[in-house]
Amino acid sequence: MTDKTATTTEATDTDTAGTDTAGADTVGIDEARNDAAGADAAGAETATGTGEAGPGDGAVGGDDVLVTVEDLKVHFPIKRGIVLERTAGYVYAVDGVDLTIRRGETYGLVGESGCGKTTLGRGLLRLVEPTGGRIVFDDTDVSTLKGETLRKSRRRMQMIFQDPLSSLDPRQSVESILVEGMRAHGLDSGKEATRARLVELLDSVGLPESALHKYPHEFSGGQRQRIGIARALAVEPDLIVADEPVSALDVSVQAQVLNLLEELQQRLGLTYLVIAHDLAVVRHISDRIGVMYLGSLVEEASSDEMYAEPMHPYTKALLSAVPVPDPTVEDEREQILLTGDLPSPANPPTGCRFHTRCPWKQDTLCDTNRPELRDVGGGHRVACHYAEDILAGRISRHEVEPELVHPDA
């Protein structure tokens, strides 16, 4: 996350105030990272991960690349029959995604419900087994790791979930929740050191020591999400996949949790993949944004460029639906309304998967040829036949919109 804290940093930490809280003034986890007996640890459900990196096969990209995903596919079989079960087809939840996440950045992943964002995040961490493709984490190909190597590797990639209540075991105290992952990775080194580490972890997410002996139901939604974040941090990860981290929270609390994530990122050098359907949230925290549609990326750009110059008609439609933050400012943007529902990922359209809802569909081209995600300049990637035209010099980038013909025009 680069300098995107402007709006939310002003929020007061009301969520952590209240009955048992400590201010959001966090301290010391970075020192703990240095101190903590350098072993590798893991968090059970929380996480996952992949490769205990090290020199390995598949060096990809420059030094600044932490994660490379190549042609990732996750297809879920559709089972039919009770006695004789057979595979009647597949849900193509993720169907050929290529992306890189740079060290220390926040990559925002957006798209409608059901387009495969969660499955991509889980596939990347191997919480769900990919059907195909490759995942390279810190120069190590982790797609093929198994058993103990995979388990060990999971320490470095953790996940935080949308609904902190359902992702925290109601029968476990906060202490037990936090210690579980540390123990799994040999980071619980002695009673006193572990206790100090737990207190430090809580402090880093703005919760007091007294939280240790409480249970998830005793906290507010925002506080529970802080516990989820502490659980992920407990094993000293490099990458955190945050799946809709604030969408279950009150609007007033969302900014506080986002601020906390930003602050932790700066202090600990964390890398984030943030999954969200709320484009306002993603814009605020992301350095780069990927837009998913029916299992694939259709556009990727820096956050600023994505909002200033979206090129894919799906991205334009998503952005045109985001309300203007200042109600006194007249909204002069073109409203692009998508017709129809998201097609089933079990039966995706031929050609460009978006063509059935695209206001600018070109007959026979878009419904037969699937456009590739192509760089149209400066790392801005678009999967659209118009992007192909730009690359081929048939139209200029700035002519795209006026040249497009809406079927209702």
Ligand SMILES: Nc1ncnc2c1ncn2[C@@H]1O[C@H](COP(=O)(O)OP(=O)(O)OP(=O)(O)O)[C@@H](O)[C@H]1O
């Ligand atoms: N374990 C599974 N078995 C079968 N189908 C699945 C499974 N998990 C997800 N799917 C299907 O894969 C598709 C993508 O789901 P996914 O949850 O990844 O989308 P999403 O973009 O994260 O949506 P949401 O924002 O609603 O979580 C959906 O059609 C979903 O029903």
